[in-house]
Amino acid sequence: MLSQKAEEILELLWVTTQEESDQPMELKNKKYSPDTPEIKELLKLGFVKYDGKNLTLQGEGLKEAESVVRRHRLAERLMADVLDIQENLLEKNACQFEHLIREEVEENVCTLLGHPRECPHGKPIPIGSCCKRNAYEAKSVVLMLCELSPGDRGRVAYLRTGNSQRLQKLLTLGILPGVEVEMLQRFPSFVFRIGHSQMAVDREMAEGIHVRLKGEKRR
Amino acid sequence: MEAAEIVRHWLGKGSCHSTASEKEEGLKRIILVGSPNVGKSVVFGNLTGKYVTVSNYPGTTVEVTKGKGKIGEKEFEIIDTPGMYSLLSITEEERVARSMLMEKCPGVVIQVTDAKNIERELHLTLQLIEAGMPVVLDLNLMDEAEGVGMKIDLEELERQLGIPVVATVATEGVGMDILKGRLAAYENKEARSIKYDEALESAIQRIERILPSKYSLSKRAIALLLLQEDSGITVLIREELKKGYNALEDIMQETKKHYEQPLNYIIALSRQKEVRRIIGKVSDSSVKKTLNLREELSRLTMHPLTGIPILLASLYGLYEFVGVLGAQVLVDFFENGVFGKFINPLATRVVSSILPWKVAQELLVDQYGIITLGIRYAIAIILPIVTTFFIAFSIIEDTGYLPRLAMLIDRLFKKIGLNGRAVIPVVLGFGCDTMATMVTRILETKRERIIATLLLSLAIPCSAQMGVILALLAGNTRGLGIFIGVMAIIFLFTGYLMAKLVPGEKPVFYMEIPSLRWPKLSNVITKTYTRVEWYFKEILPLFILASILIWLGRITGIFDLIVSVLSYPVHWIGIPDKAAEAFLYGFFRRDFGAAGLYDLKETGILSGIPLVVSVVTMALFMPCIAQLCMTIKERGIKMALGMLAFIFPFAFLIGGLLNQALLILEVKL
Numbered sequence: 001m002l003s004q005k006a007e008e009i010l011e012l013l014w015v016t017t018q019e020e021s022d023q024p025m026e027l028k029n030k031k032y033s034p035d036t037p038e039i040k041e042l043l044k045l046g047f048v049k050y051d052g053k054n055l056t057l058q059g060e061g062l063k064e065a066e067s068v069v070r071r072h073r074l075a076e077r078l079m080a081d082v083l084d085i086q087e088n089l090l091e092k093n094a095c096q097f098e099h100l101i102r103e104e105v106e107e108n109v110c111t112l113l114g115h116p117r118e119c120p121h122g123k124p125i126p127i128g129s130c131c132k133r134n135a136y137e138a139k140s141v142v143l144m145l146c147e148l149s150p151g152d153r154g155r156v157a158y159l160r161t162g163n164s165q166r167l168q169k170l171l172t173l174g175i176l177p178g179v180e181v182e183m184l185q186r187f188p189s190f191v192f193r194i195g196h197s198q199m200a201v202d203r204e205m206a207e208g209i210h211v212r213l214k215g216e217k218r219r
Numbered sequence: 220m221e222a223a224e225i226v227r228h229w230l231g232k233g234s235c236h237s238t239a240s241e242k243e244e245g246l247k248r249i250i251l252v253g254s255p256n257v258g259k260s261v262v263f264g265n266l267t268g269k270y271v272t273v274s275n276y277p278g279t280t281v282e283v284t285k286g287k288g289k290i291g292e293k294e295f296e297i298i299d300t301p302g303m304y305s306l307l308s309i310t311e312e313e314r315v316a317r318s319m320l321m322e323k324c325p326g327v328v329i330q331v332t333d334a335k336n337i338e339r340e341l342h343l344t345l346q347l348i349e350a351g352m353p354v355v356l357d358l359n360l361m362d363e364a365e366g367v368g369m370k371i372d373l374e375e376l377e378r379q380l381g382i383p384v385v386a387t388v389a390t391e392g393v394g395m396d397i398l399k400g401r402l403a404a405y406e407n408k409e410a411r412s413i414k415y416d417e418a419l420e421s422a423i424q425r426i427e428r429i430l431p432s433k434y435s436l437s438k439r440a441i442a443l444l445l446l447q448e449d450s451g452i453t454v455l456i457r458e459e460l461k462k463g464y465n466a467l468e469d470i471m472q473e474t475k476k477h478y479e480q481p482l483n484y485i486i487a488l489s490r491q492k493e494v495r496r497i498i499g500k501v502s503d504s505s506v507k508k509t510l511n512l513r514e515e516l517s518r519l520t521m522h523p524l525t526g527i528p529i530l531l532a533s534l535y536g537l538y539e540f541v542g543v544l545g546a547q548v549l550v551d552f553f554e555n556g557v558f559g560k561f562i563n564p565l566a567t568r569v570v571s572s573i574l575p576w577k578v579a580q581e582l583l584v585d586q587y588g589i590i591t592l593g594i595r596y597a598i599a600i601i602l603p604i605v606t607t608f609f610i611a612f613s614i615i616e617d618t619g620y621l622p623r624l625a626m627l628i629d630r631l632f633k634k635i636g637l638n639g640r641a642v643i644p645v646v647l648g649f650g651c652d653t654m655a656t657m658v659t660r661i662l663e664t665k666r667e668r669i670i671a672t673l674l675l676s677l678a679i680p681c682s683a684q685m686g687v688i689l690a691l692l693a694g695n696t697r698g699l700g701i702f703i704g705v706m707a708i709i710f711l712f713t714g715y716l717m718a719k720l721v722p723g724e725k726p727v728f729y730m731e732i733p734s735l736r737w738p739k740l741s742n743v744i745t746k747t748y749t750r751v752e753w754y755f756k757e758i759l760p761l762f763i764l765a766s767i768l769i770w771l772g773r774i775t776g777i778f779d780l781i782v783s784v785l786s787y788p789v790h791w792i793g794i795p796d797k798a799a800e801a802f803l804y805g806f807f808r809r810d811f812g813a814a815g816l817y818d819l820k821e822t823g824i825l826s827g828i829p830l831v832v833s834v835v836t837m838a839l840f841m842p843c844i845a846q847l848c849m850t851i852k853e854r855g856i857k858m859a860l861g862m863l864a865f866i867f868p869f870a871f872l873i874g875g876l877l878n879q880a881l882l883i884l885e886v887k888l
Contacts, residue, residue, distance in 0.1 A: 040287035083479060124318035164448065164481050169729055171487040174339030178491065188523055189626040189639065191732065196335040196367060202728040
């Protein structure tokens with residue numbers, strides 16, 4: 001397994017050489033030298049090559065680097081959407097978190113989040129194998145209630161309103177994690193069935209209710 | 220009642236429905252609580268023998284209803300409270316219901332529930348148990364639950380909760396005897412309550428040690444409400460403890476830090492866990508059937524393509540019933556028939572033979588006399604219109620149509636700073652703006668209440684006024700069209716401006732959509748009766764007051780002065796100076812004014828453009844004296860005067876603009 005530092009170098013390399021430009025990265029501009037243990041580690045694995053001036057990704061290294069970036073951005077998404085961590089703390093936490101997420105966990109996190117395309121800062125999240133699979137079979141995905149189409153069913157996964165009063169309103173109406181919901185109508189207000197009753201809410205309220213879909217999402 | 224007393228009565232801080240015997244010694248109290256639309260009022264009616272308003276609409280029973288009933292050998296005082304979903308209160312109704320529980324020390328609390336939604340209902344049950352309330356759980360609407368194939372094991376539920384549980388269908392009287400039996404035999408036993416996780420439990424215990432023991436809610440419940448930042452309870456305890464409150468504050472902050480999510484969420488989740496455990500033991504959870512029979516119709520009323528035509532059709536039906544049958548046929552019968560032919564001539568004859576003084580005669584039977592004007596108006600004009608309106612409104616309400624209307628209109632209302640819920644006061648305003656102003660209480664934020672109150676004062680003509688306006692514009696389709704168009708534009712435009720100008724949080728809309736139900740005739744009748752009774756008790760004195768004030772104003776010459784001042788703006792908007800008098804009287808009752816215009820039209824002084832201009836101006840003009848009193852009572856004197864200061868010039872400004880526009884466009888009327 002790669003060391004944390006090595007993963008960070010891969011991430012940096014991928015972002016600078018693949019995403020932001022296609023120029024190679026000159027090692028002397030960075031704080032690393034060919035003798036740093038992490039770079040040695042990467043060279044040994046054949047993930048990167050060094051021509052005396054530039055450090056470039058190659059072969060497996062390219063894939064591995066992409067995966068680190070993906071995990072980092074998924075971690076940010078997870079913290080922003082589910083754990084409700086403030087933006088200024090995102091970066092620091094995500095950096096530590098990405099190293100903890102391994103492949104299987106990564107897919108679960110990605111699925112839970114509904115295969116997001118972008119990190120909270122608007123940068124693209126590299127596509128994983130679970131996202132590709134999702135394009136064929138819609139697995140249980142967590143969506144906001146306002147994204148459901150009439151006929152979609154599922155269970156409430158979590159509530160996230162960003163406003164304590166609104167949260168309380170949802171709670172008192174019996175809209176709680178685990179409760180079954182079915183979307184009935186989207187316009188002019190969102191109408192859904194919950195248990196044996198029907199509720200009408202506006203978009204703001206519907207955005208706070210996150211539903212784990214059952215079966216395929218209708219179009 | 221004396222004039223001053225009436226005003227004090229209307230301006231007073233206390234409720235206008237004060238009851239004589241607040242405290243009945245030795246009487247055991249039963250309080251009914253429960254979420255809206257579960258048939259609480261019907262259970263109440265069954266227990267007291269006196270039937271009170273039942274409603275499909277969350278929020279109509281803002282007032283608390285009391286009654287007495289004999290159960291077994293004992294007599295009980297029974298109190299019906301407004302709908303509440305949770306002890307943690309958001310709405311005015313929930314605050315009222317909770318304060319009833321806190322102040323009244325009930326002998327028994329009956330929680331009336333919708334059996335098919337037992338999963339949601341048990342949350343409140345657990346909270347009531349936690350609060351140390353002597354709870355009896357009534358699973359009402361059991362027929363609907365069975366209709367969806369649901370079975371509930373009552374005995375097991377009793378064991379799980381540790382409180383008496385009964386199943387009823389209150390509308391049919393099913394299970395009421397069992398309920399009464401359980402009430403008569405009720406003994407308060409220690410019921411089980413939920414355990415939360417360690418951090419919460421330790422916080423609860425530490426808070427409990429600081430709290431004084433003087434409330435009828437348990438310390439545990441109060442501690443939980445404090446942790447969930449309930450504003451009412453926080454204020455109450457802060458005032459009680461003064462400096463000692465800081466220690467509580469520290470505990471709450473510390474506990475909050477322990478969790479990543481808000482505490483109300485954490486607490487609700489623990490309760491949900493317990494509810495699911497109980498449900499798993501008492502009910503077959505594999506039920507999937509839904510109420511399909513009425514589903515289709517319900518869907519049609521909500522779908523925009525079918526819902527809007529249904530809405531328009533219902534409005535047309537409302538117009539035919541109230542506007543034509545009530546305001547024309549019945550008013551004609553009472554006013555010209557009963558009063559015109561019999562009562563007025565009789566009263567005039569009697570009074571002039573008893574009282575030879577002209578001034579005294581004027582007070583009673585002249586053009587603006589108490590009998591010939593005040594009482595005639597109240598009975599001949601207001602009674603038929605208001606009664607037909609309330610019949611129609613009660614039917615609409617009981618079918619469960621109002622929440623559907625609210626969800627259809629929410630998007631539009633958001634533009635004017637309100638949410639769909641505000642259709643209730645607005646629709647009610649077409650019946651009586653005074654009552655509607657009171658009902659603005661169901662709106663959650665102060666901002667919405669201010670906007671709704673102003674719109675009611677400005678742009679919603681009440682049924683009495685509408686009746687006369689329709690008579691004024693009868694046969695004048697173009698004039699009527701202009702009137703409706705201008706009023707609608709002003710309503711939306713003013714609301715839009717208010718939404719931009721009034722500070723405060725934007726409204727959110729959420730509402731339960733109850734099943735469509737057939738209205739029950741008996742229900743509609745009692746409801747209409749209660750409302751018309753209320754209306755008369757509150758409004759008739761004001762009518763008489765208005766007659767007296769008009770009489771006073773006339774004999775002292777004050778009115779002549781005001782009329783001559785008013786004639787300037789009246790003249791400016793291009794209508795005959797004589798209409799100034801109608802505008803002044805319009806303040807005493809909106810329809811006095813319109814009726815004054817009617818007289819002018821009949822004598823041929825008012826017609827064409829000036830007629831339409833004056834009708835629009837009159838409709839926008841000041842609310843009647845009763846509505847003003849209600850506005851002062853609900854919004855405070857400053858706000859009410861501010862609204863008047865806006866409405867007065869604004870009505871004439873629009874009148875003037877409309878006059879110019881019609882003249883320039885050379886509209887033929």
